[in-house]
Amino acid sequence: MEFVVLGGSLRAGSWNRRLMDLAADRITAQGHAVTRFEGEALDMALINMDRPIPPGAEAIAAALVKAQGAFIASPEYNLGIPAHLKNIVDWTSRIQPQPWKGLPVLLACATPGAFGGHRGLMPWRTTLSALGAFVCPSVVGVPHADKALAEAGRMRDERSEQALEAGLAMLLRLAAALGTVR
């Protein structure tokens, strides 16, 4: 199967990008293909329907349409969706075929804070559900990410490790079940 792994902040040292590394490694280790969108690929003009859709948004939409599932690692900004990621959802939602429709999605957040970003993932669920995505019931929240993800390639927190494993298992199951429906 094919998966899109998308997210992180635009800053170089993004913890969410480190979380994407772990997710991408595990998905590919199970024999699946991963297409990643991060950093500059997420840095595009603000939504303005008087303007043409940016090529970067077209590329993300094309990958989502081909994929059987997506993993999104989103920072929590003021308990909400960061502007650069909401901008991408909004641009891609205007592209046909609408790429989120019927797509299994696992939501994740890494934060140095104590709450694991769960609250910031709630508006993601509202938006993606409105677009027809199948958002996994559980999410992957990584609190104290500056410690849990301090070492590249490894999660140093057992609860977050279990949440990642369980979340990815659910995403892969959902993708396998729905793969032919999209």
Ligand SMILES: Cc1cc2nc3c(=O)[nH]c(=O)nc-3n(C[C@H](O)[C@H](O)[C@H](O)COP(=O)(O)O)c2cc1C
């Ligand atoms: C504008 C802004 C708002 C933030 N709001 C929250 C918040 O609501 N909850 C939280 O846990 N952390 C919040 N943070 C801290 C981020 O979790 C922290 O900067 C984190 O490192 C961002 O993810 P990144 O490491 O992928 O860049 C905020 C940071 C910024 C810049």
